[in-house]
Amino acid sequence: MARLIIMGGGVSGHTTATFAKKWLGDDHEVVVVTPNSQWNWIPSNIWVGVGQMTKKDVVFPLAPVYKKAGIDFRQALATEIHPNGKADDDTPYIVISSTEEGKDGQTEELTYDYLVNATGPKLNFDATPGLGNGKGELGGYTVSVCTADHAVHANLELKQIFEKAKAGERQKLLIGTGHGMCTCQGAAFEYIFNIEHEARKAGVRDMLDIKWISNESFLGDFGMGGLHMKVGGYAVSSKLFAESLYAERNVEWIIGAHVNKVDSGKVHYELLDGTMHEEEFDFSMLIPPFAGVGLKAFDKDGSDMTDTLFAPNGFMKVDAKYDAGAYENWKASDWPETYQNPTFDNIFAAGIAFAPPHLISKPMSSPNGTPINPTPPRTGMPAGIIGKAVAHSVCDMIKEGEAAHLHKASMAEMGAACVASAGKGVFDGQAAAMTVYPVVPDFEKYPGTGRDTDYTFGEIGLAGHWIKHILHHMFIYKAKLKPGWTLIPE
Amino acid sequence: MKQEEVNFQNEQFNLTMIPGKFARAMRNNLIWQFIRFMVINIKMLIVVGKSH
Numbered sequence: 001m002a003r004l005i006i007m008g009g010g011v012s013g014h015t016t017a018t019f020a021k022k023w024l025g026d027d028h029e030v031v032v033v034t035p036n037s038q039w040n041w042i043p044s045n046i047w048v049g050v051g052q053m054t055k056k057d058v059v060f061p062l063a064p065v066y067k068k069a070g071i072d073f074r075q076a077l078a079t080e081i082h083p084n085g086k087a088d089d090d091t092p093y094i095v096i097s098s099t100e101e102g103k104d105g106q107t108e109e110l111t112y113d114y115l116v117n118a119t120g121p122k123l124n125f126d127a128t129p130g131l132g133n134g135k136g137e138l139g140g141y142t143v144s145v146c147t148a149d150h151a152v153h154a155n156l157e158l159k160q161i162f163e164k165a166k167a168g169e170r171q172k173l174l175i176g177t178g179h180g181m182c183t184c185q186g187a188a189f190e191y192i193f194n195i196e197h198e199a200r201k202a203g204v205r206d207m208l209d210i211k212w213i214s215n216e217s218f219l220g221d222f223g224m225g226g227l228h229m230k231v232g233g234y235a236v237s238s239k240l241f242a243e244s245l246y247a248e249r250n251v252e253w254i255i256g257a258h259v260n261k262v263d264s265g266k267v268h269y270e271l272l273d274g275t276m277h278e279e280e281f282d283f284s285m286l287i288p289p290f291a292g293v294g295l296k297a298f299d300k301d302g303s304d305m306t307d308t309l310f311a312p313n314g315f316m317k318v319d320a321k322y323d324a325g326a327y328e329n330w331k332a333s334d335w336p337e338t339y340q341n342p343t344f345d346n347i348f349a350a351g352i353a354f355a356p357p358h359l360i361s362k363p364m365s366s367p368n369g370t371p372i373n374p375t376p377p378r379t380g381m382p383a384g385i386i387g388k389a390v391a392h393s394v395c396d397m398i399k400e401g402e403a404a405h406l407h408k409a410s411m412a413e414m415g416a417a418c419v420a421s422a423g424k425g426v427f428d429g430q431a432a433a434m435t436v437y438p439v440v441p442d443f444e445k446y447p448g449t450g451r452d453t454d455y456t457f458g459e460i461g462l463a464g465h466w467i468k469h470i471l472h473h474m475f476i477y478k479a480k481l482k483p484g485w486t487l488i489p490e
Numbered sequence: 491m492k493q494e495e496v497n498f499q500n501e502q503f504n505l506t507m508i509p510g511k512f513a514r515a516m517r518n519n520l521i522w523q524f525i526r527f528m529v530i531n532i533k534m535l536i537v538v539g540k541s542h
Contacts, residue, residue: 240506247503248494385541414541417534430517433530435537455537461517463527467534489538 002028002113002398005094007078007295009034009062010042011380012351013118014479015387015490016394021071022486023395031072031110035099037061039479040148043380044472046190048151049285050158050198052424055148058476065480075100076108078119081297081309083344090300092346114394117316117349118387121290123147124179130262131178131288141262142178142284145191154285158195161283165199165207171282174267176213178286180258180372183223184379185214188287189242190421196249197423197430212246212253213279213286215372217272217364219243219253223374225361227436228449229458235449241458245422245432254279256364258372259286274367290352290375292316308343315355317341318348322357330358332412332442339390339409345402350390351383360440381416382439384490385409412440415455419468422460431464 004024006017009032021030038059047053066073080095093111098104123146125132125139133139143154161171175192177185192212199205212219220226220238227238246253256272266280292314299305310316318341321334334357341347349355360376378386389409396404415437422430435457441450449456478488494508509517516522 243503243506244508247497247500247506248508250497250500250503252500252502381538381541388542415537416541417537427520428518433534435534437537437540455533455540457533459526459530461526462520462523463530466523466527467530489542 003031003111004028004114004116004394004398005031005033005110005112006116006118007033007094008118008120008351008353009036009039010118010120010351010383012120012353012383012387013116014039015384016116016118016350016391017066017071018069018481018485019388019391020395021069023391024398026070028398029072030070031074031112032062032066033074033076033078033094033096033110034062035075035077037063037075037100038148039065041472041476041479042146043468045145045148045151046187046194046421047424048148049143049145049154049191050194050424051155052194052198055152059148060476060480069481074098074108074110078295079107081115081295081347082300083115083297083305083309083347084300087300113346114398115347116390116394117295117347117353118351119293119295119353121352122293122314123288124291125288127181127289127291128179128259128262131259131286139262141264142286144288145187145285146287157283161208162199162202162204164282165204166202168207171208172280173208173210174213174279174281174284174286175210176254176257176286177215177374178259178262179289180215180270180370181375182215182287182289183375183377184287184290185216185222185374186377186418186420188212188214188285189222191285192251193245193249193422194424196251197425210251211279212251213257213259213267213269214253214255215257216374217256217362217372219246219255221361221374223361223377224436224439225441225450227434227451227456228453229434229436229456230453231457231459235453238458241432245460256372258366258370262286270366270368270370270372272364272366272372292353309341309347311355313355316347316349316353317343318354320355320357322355324357327363332410332438332440332444334358335410335412335440337408337410338393338406339386340393340406346397348390348394350387352378354378354386376440378411380418381490382411382414385414388490410440412438412442414438419464419471421465421468424465424469427462429462429465429469430460431468432458432460433464433467434458
């Protein structure tokens with residue numbers, strides 16, 4: 001009997017674990033180690049953040065689902081990987097620290113035959129002074145929608161802003177990214193337009209100055225270098241598409257901005273031209289930069305070998321080309337296909353946890369040397385597809401031996417469907433529905449725009465909102481492993 | 491002044507496009523959006539199919 005351990009129970013880890021258990025059956029053991037007791041459908045957190053959903057709508061407890069599936073669930077934080085085992089035992093193992101109530105901090109060693117790192121990101125609030133509290137958590141000056149609890153808090157703060165606006169007090173709202181190296185602009189994009197939508201419904205829009213701040217060099221970059229899509233018979237840049245929406249909704253923007261400090265009611269930022277500025281706010285939601293979760297790796301003799309398994313940013317090294325060099329040399333083929341660690345064949349990384357070879361957007365920095373560019377998105381559909389491909393590979397290796405064929409899921413060969421909410425409502429809601437193919441542009445295959453414009457499109461409307469709402473229910477249904485869950489694509 | 495022209499007074503918005511009355515109405519027109527719902531779903535399923 002082989003043991004597969006999956007570290008992380010988010011979109012990618014949950015997909016890997018559930019498919020691996022389905023394919024392996026009871027002949028082998030599948031263990032999930034995650035510090036969270038609940039699964040969170042993160043894309044709907046923005047609706048919690050504007051009071052259109054409750055926390056209960058976007059989370060569910062993991063333990064009963066894993067019990068039903070026959071998956072060994074450990075509510076714990078993985079802290080160390082020992083891929084070569086100990087001095088007197090070659091069996092690889094990880095060290096976990098319990099986060100379960102009553103067992104908090106208790107450590108345990110878990111041996112494995114195969115290990116999948118799907119830990120997702122560390123929300124690195126402390127990368128920007130004032131954005132974090134100095135202990136790695138959200139600080140007191142801004143709000144966040146990165147977790148369901150953050151979103152609940154954001155909604156409470158937003159309600160107060162609306163009350164002040166109703167009382168005739170003009171309010172400044174600033175939404176976007178809190179560092180020059182952030183990703184996940186999409187979540188901030190959704191949040192700002194949902195706030196704008198709710199403000200109109202509440203009759204306070206005229207009393208709000210809503211402003212966007214982002215590290216993108218142009219609106220609509222989204223960490224993917226933007227995209228060209230077919231709209232109304234034209235092939236247009238996402239820049240025009242995004243600017244149009246901001247102009248229509250009267251949302252001003254600051255772009256190419258690295259937020260370098262947050263104070264009470266004020267952010268300090270540097271622009272791509274090197275100039276320094278300040279912006280005041282009464283309410284602000286700034287996405288933090290992501291980093292690896294801080295896992296350490298040790299050799300048999302106890303020496304630190306973290307650098308062998310992980311890139312300097314804490315994400316795990318996989319089969320990517322990390323020495324591609326300058327932007328001019330970047331190719332679609334630099335991106336990983338199997339997500340297998342190059343040093344240890346029995347270790348994989350899936351979802352946000354893998355180290356990308358480089359940015360997707362064009363690298364930019366200010367004359368002061370500050371890098372200001374979005375880092376590559378690896379969430380949602382790509383995370384799920386990668387998780388499933390990794391599960392397939394591990395199952396084949398367990399059943400057929402280590403020489404088994406590995407399954408591929410390169411982001412340069414897969415597309416993504418993305419629905420960005422711009423307001424919730426069965427009849428008055430709107431969302432930008434987009435597909436992009438492939439996620440990472442391939443300028444050798446598609447010399448014009450880097451992507452296939454027959455499969456890269458976008459439009460905004462009520463239909464997009466319906467799709468976003470249906471996806472919310474569909475993916476929670478799938479994650480709960482209800483009948484027919486395997487028929488729902490990632 | 492037409493609604494779509496109001497925001498062009500802001501210099502930052504002056505070089506983009508803002509939808510007019512017809513485009514705005516169609517975004518929430520139930521019949522048209524139902525048709526778009528079907529079309530978008532088919533397009534997304536094709537992209538999902540090509541990605542697996």
